[in-house]
Amino acid sequence: MKSNSQFGKLEQYIGPGGYYSSRDDVIISTLLGSCISVALYDPGVPVGGMNHFMLPFPKVRDDSLYSSTAMYGINAMEVLINDILKKGGRKNCLRAKVFGGSTVLAFDRQATYDIPKMNITFIFDFLEREHLPVDSYSVGGSSARKIWFFPQTARVLMSYSKASSGGLARRENIYSQKLLESTSNAGKPILF
Amino acid sequence: MGASILVVDDSVSIRQSVRFILEQSGYIVYEAADGQEGLKRLSEQKVQLVITDVNMPNMDGLTMVRKVRETDGIKFVPILVLTTESQGAVVEEGKKAGATGWIVKPFNNEKLIETIKKIIP
Numbered sequence: 001m002k003s004n005s006q007f008g009k010l011e012q013y014i015g016p017g018g019y020y021s022s023r024d025d026v027i028i029s030t031l032l033g034s035c036i037s038v039a040l041y042d043p044g045v046p047v048g049g050m051n052h053f054m055l056p057f058p059k060v061r062d063d064s065l066y067s068s069t070a071m072y073g074i075n076a077m078e079v080l081i082n083d084i085l086k087k088g089g090r091k092n093c094l095r096a097k098v099f100g101g102s103t104v105l106a107f108d109r110q111a112t113y114d115i116p117k118m119n120i121t122f123i124f125d126f127l128e129r130e131h132l133p134v135d136s137y138s139v140g141g142s143s144a145r146k147i148w149f150f151p152q153t154a155r156v157l158m159s160y161s162k163a164s165s166g167g168l169a170r171r172e173n174i175y176s177q178k179l180l181e182s183t184s185n186a187g188k189p190i191l192f
Numbered sequence: 193m194g195a196s197i198l199v200v201d202d203s204v205s206i207r208q209s210v211r212f213i214l215e216q217s218g219y220i221v222y223e224a225a226d227g228q229e230g231l232k233r234l235s236e237q238k239v240q241l242v243i244t245d246v247n248m249p250n251m252d253g254l255t256m257v258r259k260v261r262e263t264d265g266i267k268f269v270p271i272l273v274l275t276t277e278s279q280g281a282v283v284e285e286g287k288k289a290g291a292t293g294w295i296v297k298p299f300n301n302e303k304l305i306e307t308i309k310k311i312i313p
Contacts, residue, residue, distance in 0.1 A: 070209070074203070074205045074297075077205075078203060078276050086247075129204045129205050188296070191292065192293060
């Protein structure tokens with residue numbers, strides 16, 4: 001955690017695949033390209049958290065919520081939800097703000113799969129299925145987004161970032177590759 | 193006819209995904225949203241396997257496993273835990289509670305089916 005002198009609070013930055021939640025008066029921040037971040041909070045406690053994820057590029061096109069790529073998104077949401085519940089949040093009181101899914105990826109894959117659109121479709125489908133109300137969102141477009149989330153008040157500040165889209169795209173591409181590579185090791189079963 | 197499996201998870205998305213994978217392999221699937229509902233389902237419906245999450249409201253998965261192991265008529269049903277929890281202490285707690293196996297999410301579809309076939313050939 002670093003100190004944010006502008007707001008006089010501690011700030012936790014999360015990168016691709018990360019998540020963080022807190023009951024404290026802190027800031028959770030991230031920089032998003034085609035990835036999605038969900039700020040999730042129970043205002044009654046108050047407690048909140050945010051994640052940063054994307055669905056890996058699928059080997060075959062499959063837009064369903066049942067695809068193995070969608071499982072990564074479901075998992076990213078579940079670990080965040082569980083972390084908030086462990087800090088006193090109540091599942092039926094959780095509310096969401098959704099950000100990201102911009103088109104910053106300039107790779108060949110972009111032509112075959114609309115990754116940002118896939119990420120956006122996934123997250124709204126997921127939140128609807130889980131009955132998690134969405135208070136606000138900013139998705140799509142072609143600019144990176146910088147997000148600051150204040151979990152105690154559920155306030156979010158967002159600015160479009162001039163961050164190098166090439167650098168951001170490379171980082172997201174590496175993250176996606178890692179996700180796919182982890183498929184073979186995922187869920188190694190243990191029988192007692 | 194395929195074996196019957198009860199899927200216990202508070203996430204609708206997880207239940208639907210697991211149902212989809214199991215039904216593709218010919219299993220008959222029942223669902224419950226937490227441990228309490230899982231126990232109720234088990235008292236009404238005979239199943240060959242239970243797949244359960246750990247962190248759930250009302251009654252968590254490991255409490256449900258302990259209660260199943262204490263209940264005549266269902267105490268021997270195999271229970272596979274499917275969870276984001278991967279810490280050794282929690283896995284050990286699951287073993288002590290009487291779980292049959294443990295899979296950490298996100299899981300691989302083929303490995304899930306392989307594991308089920310090892311438990312209920």
